[in-house]
Amino acid sequence: xxxxxxxxEVTNLSVRxxxxxxxxxLSFSVPKGTSLAVIGPNGSGKTVxxxxxxxxxxxxxxxxxxPEVHLGYVPQKLDIERxxxxxxxxxxxxxxxxxxxxHGAIDDVLSLVGLSGTASEQxxxxxxxxxxxxxxxAFALVGDPNVLLLDEPTAGIDEPGQERVNELIHRLQxxxxxxxxxxxxxxxxxxxxxxxxxxxxxxxxxxxxxRDVLTEDVLGDVYGAxxxxxxxxx
Numbered sequence: 001x002x003x004x005x006x007x008x009e010v011t012n013l014s015v016r017x018x019x020x021x022x023x024x025x026l027s028f029s030v031p032k033g034t035s036l037a038v039i040g041p042n043g044s045g046k047t048v049x050x051x052x053x054x055x056x057x058x059x060x061x062x063x064x065x066x067p068e069v070h071l072g073y074v075p076q077k078l079d080i081e082r083x084x085x086x087x088x089x090x091x092x093x094x095x096x097x098x099x100x101x102x103h104g105a106i107d108d109v110l111s112l113v114g115l116s117g118t119a120s121e122q123x124x125x126x127x128x129x130x131x132x133x134x135x136x137x138a139f140a141l142v143g144d145p146n147v148l149l150l151d152e153p154t155a156g157i158d159e160p161g162q163e164r165v166n167e168l169i170h171r172l173q174x175x176x177x178x179x180x181x182x183x184x185x186x187x188x189x190x191x192x193x194x195x196x197x198x199x200x201x202x203x204x205x206x207x208x209x210x211r212d213v214l215t216e217d218v219l220g221d222v223y224g225a226x227x228x229x230x231x232x233x234x
Contacts, residue, residue: 004031007069007147007179008053013061015045015052022048025061028198028207032066035173035180037194037210039187041223044200046183047076050149053181065147069179072145074136076152076183088120088127088135095142109138112175113168130161137168147179148172154186162186166193187214187227 008030015023022045030036038046052059054073065071092106110120113134119127120135127135133153140148150169154162166186170193173180184190190197190210197213199206201222206213219227 004033005066006030007032007066009062009064011062011064013052013059013063015048015057015059017048023052024203026205030179030181032179033177034195035182035193036196036198037190038181038183038198038200039185039190039222040200044202046200047151049200050151050181050183053149069147070143070145072140072143072148074140074148074150074153076155084124086124087122088115088124091124091135092120092138092142095139099143101142101144105142105144109141112141112172113138128161129157130164133157133161133165134168137165141172146177147181149181151183152185153182169193190214
């Protein structure tokens with residue numbers, strides 16, 4: 001079987017914030033078209049890793065994206081006031097203008113994420129949590145990325161909404177051949193959708209297929225307490 005080319009190669013990555021070594025000597029790769037889930041307790045450096053990967057903070061080591069990679073990023077939180085008098089459609093039009101994309105591209109991404117024209121014309125503050133997350137995914141997709149980074153995209157959404165967003169991301173990966181990197185605390189989602197798992201636990205790191213990483217022993221070491229989790233047959 002022919003080995004996939006890598007979309008991302010990380011070698012000896014270290015990030016220091018103030019006096020704290022958040023990430024130290026981290027190395028891993030992500031083959032094209034696969035899904036990497038990043039898990040770990042709060043404060044283990046998951047979001048810091050993503051910020052380093054998109055070049056938002058200084059780091060030591062090497063981060064090498066394949067030459068043809070075009071990134072899309074869905075943050076956990078967006079630094080925008082939800083009570084601003086701006087519609088979801090205006091929000092996407094502003095992104096399209098920056099990227100030189102046509103309004104037709106907006107129609108395409110709204111259809112992809114399943115956000116209706118009526119919903120997109122509402123003010124962003126009136127959207128439900130699930131609708132707003134779909135809008136953020138659409139915002140990232142306007143630029144036509146082939147790699148999508150998602151930082152806890154279902155945070156703050158009710159359970160049915162979480163399921164819809166997770167299924168959306170999985171569907172987009174397969175329909176568009178995306179490479180995805182996903183930060184998640186939902187181990188069942190990680191088990192179901194991820195090709196591989198990167199587990200950060202401050203001074204320790206595990207990486208491999210879900211069946212190798214999502215074990216009681218590893219999860220107990222990671223979270224400092226017994227974690228009972230059932231791995232589904234694939």
